[in-house]
Amino acid sequence: MLDRRRFLGLSSLGLGSFSFSGFRSAPDIRKPIVISTWNEGIHANKAAWNVLGKGGRALDAVEQGVMVTEASQNCCVGLGANPDRDGYVTLDACIMDEYANCGSVAFLERIKHPISVARRVMEKTPHVMLVGSGAQQFAVEEGFPLEPGKLSDDAERSYRNWLKKSEYKPVVNIENGQKQTAYAPAKLENGNWNHDTIGMVAMDAAGNLSGSCTTSGMGFKMRGRLGDSPIIGAGLFVDNEIGAATATGQGEDVIRICGSHLVVELMRQGLNPEQACKKAVERIIKVKGIAKSKEIQVGFIAINKQGEYGGYCIQKGFNFAVCYADDQNFMVDGKYILS
Numbered sequence: 001m002l003d004r005r006r007f008l009g010l011s012s013l014g015l016g017s018f019s020f021s022g023f024r025s026a027p028d029i030r031k032p033i034v035i036s037t038w039n040e041g042i043h044a045n046k047a048a049w050n051v052l053g054k055g056g057r058a059l060d061a062v063e064q065g066v067m068v069t070e071a072s073q074n075c076c077v078g079l080g081a082n083p084d085r086d087g088y089v090t091l092d093a094c095i096m097d098e099y100a101n102c103g104s105v106a107f108l109e110r111i112k113h114p115i116s117v118a119r120r121v122m123e124k125t126p127h128v129m130l131v132g133s134g135a136q137q138f139a140v141e142e143g144f145p146l147e148p149g150k151l152s153d154d155a156e157r158s159y160r161n162w163l164k165k166s167e168y169k170p171v172v173n174i175e176n177g178q179k180q181t182a183y184a185p186a187k188l189e190n191g192n193w194n195h196d197t198i199g200m201v202a203m204d205a206a207g208n209l210s211g212s213c214t215t216s217g218m219g220f221k222m223r224g225r226l227g228d229s230p231i232i233g234a235g236l237f238v239d240n241e242i243g244a245a246t247a248t249g250q251g252e253d254v255i256r257i258c259g260s261h262l263v264v265e266l267m268r269q270g271l272n273p274e275q276a277c278k279k280a281v282e283r284i285i286k287v288k289g290i291a292k293s294k295e296i297q298v299g300f301i302a303i304n305k306q307g308e309y310g311g312y313c314i315q316k317g318f319n320f321a322v323c324y325a326d327d328q329n330f331m332v333d334g335k336y337i338l339s
């Protein structure tokens with residue numbers, strides 16, 4: 001099998017005849033494996049690998065992985081992120097396991113780890129989704145501390161900046177030609193974070209799949225707005241017979257095509273993860289039209305039961321982190337359709 005290190009070695013010798021672009025065809029099953037969206041995925045994968053590398057369950061890995069990102073004040077996911085246009089940080093998250101159990105919270109305020117609340121919804125209630133004050137009440141009853149509800153310094157600064165014009169022009173994940181520093185969250189020139197989400201999917205040593213997705217949503221969104229990230233089938237979908245997928249970017253457009261579910265269903269029809277992600281991105285562009293698609297970003301990532309992985313996005317700038325060994329945790333640039 002051609003692993004990444006060997007491939008890089010071969011290509012530097014001029015022997016690699018194809019480009020390393022986010023899809024690896026493997027005759028045998030590579031497991032465990034975890035992949036996650038954006039640069040922050042590197043840190044999240046590391047925490048997930050701590051579970052997977054010891055033979056732990058994919059569900060624990062995808063929870064513990066994205067908790068790192070939620071806790072990072074230096075990032076754009078979790079309580080340190082940009083607020084809605086009324087100045088409140090509202091968080092959405094969902095989780096799904098190998099038995100098609102799933103849990104979700106949305107419009108949740110002042111709780112540091114929405115992904116863990118989503119897991120409790122899955123494991124301790126007869127429901128799939130809890131939102132708003134009900135979700136917060138459940139979290140507190142479950143022992144999650146109610147955080148002060150103060151904006152982080154970065155978020156405070158960008159909110160003040162935004163208030164100067166208070167224009168409701170949400171833009172997600174367009175890199176605007178900005179160069180991203182390796183493994184650091186990127187900021188737009190106006191100081192806004194441009195990645196508000198981490199989505200993660202994993203397969204454990206037993207061959208079982210799980211996924212998680214957690215976000216602060218769009219910065220300066222309307223109060224009460226939800227995107228795709230807490231919606232099973234849109235921001236995340238897992239089918240233990242086939243594969244798992246997650247999404248990032250303009251949530252409204254991911255919801256329109258039931259994005260992550262679509263990716264998994266395309267894999268069921270025989271496409272590999274990269275091909276399936278590409279087809280889902282093409283569907284968005286078809287629905288939205290090319291001109292309007294150029295104004296947004298959407299990226300999908302996926303794994304299948306063979307441990308193959310892939311990702312695709314609308315336009316340049318999306319990347320994801322892949323980890324399948326102690327010394328194999330690396331970024332892959334998503335291929336894109338519109339340039």
Ligand code: SD4
Nearest residue numbers: 196197217227248249251
């Ligand atoms: C949303 N999909 O709320 C999220 C935003 C996102 O990186 O992915 N930002 O629509």
